Amino acid sequence: MFERAKETSAHHGKWMPAVVVDMLWSAGFKQVGFQDYVDYDFAILNAAERATYMTHPVSNELSQKYDHPDYRHIFQDKVEFDRVFSEHLHREWMVVDAGNASELRAFTERQGTIVTKEPVGQAGTGVHRYHAAEVDDWDAFHAGLFARGELLVEEVIVQHPDLAAVCPGTVNTTRVTAFFDGERAHILAMAQKFGRGAVSDQMTFGGFYTMLDENGHALGAGYDSHAHVHETHPDSGFRIADFRLPMMDEVRAFVDRVARVVPQVQYVGWDIVVTPTGPVLVEGNWGAGVYENKPSVTGIRTGNKPRYREAIGF
Ligand SMILES: Nc1ncnc2c1ncn2[C@@H]1O[C@H](COP(=O)(O)OP(=O)(O)O)[C@@H](O)[C@H]1O
Ligand SMILES: [Mg+2]
Numbered sequence: 001m002f003e004r005a006k007e008t009s010a011h012h013g014k015w016m017p018a019v020v021v022d023m024l025w026s027a028g029f030k031q032v033g034f035q036d037y038v039d040y041d042f043a044i045l046n047a048a049e050r051a052t053y054m055t056h057p058v059s060n061e062l063s064q065k066y067d068h069p070d071y072r073h074i075f076q077d078k079v080e081f082d083r084v085f086s087e088h089l090h091r092e093w094m095v096v097d098a099g100n101a102s103e104l105r106a107f108t109e110r111q112g113t114i115v116t117k118e119p120v121g122q123a124g125t126g127v128h129r130y131h132a133a134e135v136d137d138w139d140a141f142h143a144g145l146f147a148r149g150e151l152l153v154e155e156v157i158v159q160h161p162d163l164a165a166v167c168p169g170t171v172n173t174t175r176v177t178a179f180f181d182g183e184r185a186h187i188l189a190m191a192q193k194f195g196r197g198a199v200s201d202q203m204t205f206g207g208f209y210t211m212l213d214e215n216g217h218a219l220g221a222g223y224d225s226h227a228h229v230h231e232t233h234p235d236s237g238f239r240i241a242d243f244r245l246p247m248m249d250e251v252r253a254f255v256d257r258v259a260r261v262v263p264q265v266q267y268v269g270w271d272i273v274v275t276p277t278g279p280v281l282v283e284g285n286w287g288a289g290v291y292e293n294k295p296s297v298t299g300i301r302t303g304n305k306p307r308y309r310e311a312i313g314f
Helices: 002-012 016-030 034-039 056-066 078-084 101-111 138-148 248-258 305-312
Strands: 093-095 113-117 127-131 152-155 174-180 185-194 208-212 267-275 278-285
Touching (some): 056 305, 078 278, 101 113, 174 248, 185 305, 248 267
Antiparallel strands (some): 093 152, 113 127, 174 267, 267 278
């Protein structure tokens, strides 16, 4: 907490002890996590502006309340997720087991490149990429995946040219946080993530994000949780504020469809990719987490909590 208070006081020119007191008070009485306080520049916001922000403690409460414990495992295990949501993946996938080296070889040679995943609990690090051309011992390759627990193997998603224009080397996902009320899905917030050429667009791979408005327009420059701000994509030079997610009508319809598959899990952070032929599903996160607007980057001083309140009714 002191490290974060130090960052904040340096960044915004605030007296450090006052920041410490404010952070503790906000955590204790306003359900604001220390990371929320830093990431969303609470040090420069007034009480009314702060009240418009979704925060991690509040999001966690929503997950506990609206994501039925008996169904969370479908989202927790990526193999099970692919099984249950298979018709929404729009790609081939297979599961590595002790005896299927030749099946793995055929799959990988047909695809050329594959993405492998450790099915459970890797917090953004359990995704890998391999090229068939670089494999010479297929039995060893298979044994390696099996031993390391990279059991889920997927075809590489082909993203829409508007996404490839920003970062072609990574499949750039859109995080759509949504609530299904039993009748329809409400989109609560959308964040566009961008990678840096690695297999994954997650922050652990150097990725960053920008929030999108209801029509898919970027609110401003990109940022991450490590105080990096990107006016332009560092590799392609694409101006992040100029990004617009294509096919928003299809995205809304798609989120409404996938939200009905497991209606017992109502509050979900969906990772989707818009492709040339429409959106496809990467995964759903029952612990949706929070993606919010960063005022010091966008100049916009409000967050998405009113949309959550309206849809969920709290
Ligand atoms: N089949 C795929 N093809 C291409 N890229 C993928 C594929 N699956 C995942 N990715 C990339 O890896 C990232 C992380 O994958 P994901 O399944 O969401 O795991 P986690 O978020 O738990 O690390 C995605 O956001 C995307 O950038
Ligand atoms: Mg993900």
